[in-house]
Amino acid sequence: MAENKHRDTYKMVKRDLLFFERKYWEQNILTIAGVDEAGRGPLAGPVVAAAVMFNPGICIPLVDDSKKLSERRRQELYHGICREAVAVGVGIVSHEVIDRINILQASLLAMHKAIDQLSVQPAQLLVDGNFFRHERIPVENIVKGDALSHCIAAASIIAKVTRDSLMKEYDLEFPGYGFAKHKGYGTKEHVEAIHRYGPCSIHRKSFHVPSFDSAGVDVNA
Numbered sequence: 001m002a003e004n005k006h007r008d009t010y011k012m013v014k015r016d017l018l019f020f021e022r023k024y025w026e027q028n029i030l031t032i033a034g035v036d037e038a039g040r041g042p043l044a045g046p047v048v049a050a051a052v053m054f055n056p057g058i059c060i061p062l063v064d065d066s067k068k069l070s071e072r073r074r075q076e077l078y079h080g081i082c083r084e085a086v087a088v089g090v091g092i093v094s095h096e097v098i099d100r101i102n103i104l105q106a107s108l109l110a111m112h113k114a115i116d117q118l119s120v121q122p123a124q125l126l127v128d129g130n131f132f133r134h135e136r137i138p139v140e141n142i143v144k145g146d147a148l149s150h151c152i153a154a155a156s157i158i159a160k161v162t163r164d165s166l167m168k169e170y171d172l173e174f175p176g177y178g179f180a181k182h183k184g185y186g187t188k189e190h191v192e193a194i195h196r197y198g199p200c201s202i203h204r205k206s207f208h209v210p211s212f213d214s215a216g217v218d219v220n221a
Contacts, residue, residue: 017150018059020142024124025056033087033122034151035114035132037107038066038159042184043194044177044203045167047098049110050158051089051118051125052151058084063153065146066160078161081154089117090162099206108132114155128152174200186210 016022024032037049060080062073069077082088091113098106111132115125125137128145142148146156164183171180177193177200184190184202186209194209 017063017148017153018057020126020140020145020149021056021151029123030056031086031120031123032126032151033089033115033118033124034126034128034145034149034153034155035111036128036146036152036156036159037110038156038163039184040103040107041186042204043186043190043207043209044095044179044184044200045170046092046094046163047103047106047110048093048159048163048166049091049107049114050155050162051087051091051111051114051122052081052154052158053086053088053118053120053122054084054151054154055086059150060084060154063150063157065144065153066156068147069157071164074157074161074164077154077157081158085154087118087120088158089114089119090158091115091117092162092166095202095204098204102206103204104131114159126152128156170202174202 021032031053033051033053035049035051037047039045039047060077063077066074091110093106093110108131111127115134122137125134125139126145126149127139127141130141130143132139132141142152145152147153167183168180176197178189182190191210
């Protein structure tokens with residue numbers, strides 16, 4: 001019975017990206033921030049997190065998990081989110097810090113930084129995943145939240161577009177690695193470049209470089 005109830009709830013959430021937000025609006029908790037990160041998996045560059053807040057009832061058409069969207073669509077939605085949001089915060093943690101504290105802790109740190117950058121303090125956080133805690137603000141962790149919550153999906157887009165832009169800048173600084181194309185992920189092209197030229201200064205030294213045969217990673221992850 002409990003399993004069936006969970007399945008029904010999941011189906012309802014899939015049809016309604018405001019399902020989680022509405023739960024808090026009905027409790028008169030109106031300042032809600034969605035939080036997500038981009039860049040846990042790449043072999044190079046920073047991890048970037050974003051926090052996004054909207055007024056109650058706002059739902060931007062086509063906003064979804066950034067991994068499901070084309071680069072062009074993400075760019076369009078990025079500008080729409082920035083226009084409609086009450087507040088947007090971005091946190092960036094460098095490859096040096098990732099190597100020092102590990103990628104999980106760096107991702108959590110980026111999320112904290114993004115929340116700290118918000119011009120309005122939220123009363124509730126909706127966070128993609130299941131690990132995040134905050135010392136002052138209540139948190140609901142939502143597995144696959146970027147596909148289930150509007151504000152988390154918006155945060156995933158802000159984080160992804162911001163990180164992609166940074167990697168395009170790194171592509172100019174470190175030509176030959178293809179950062180503008182694969183954004184630092186372990187694609188076959190990227191792995192071949194590392195074997196050919198060696199790692200550059202933004203490569204994560206704590207990450208294992210895969211073999212040619214195993215290379216081939218989704219650059220939208």
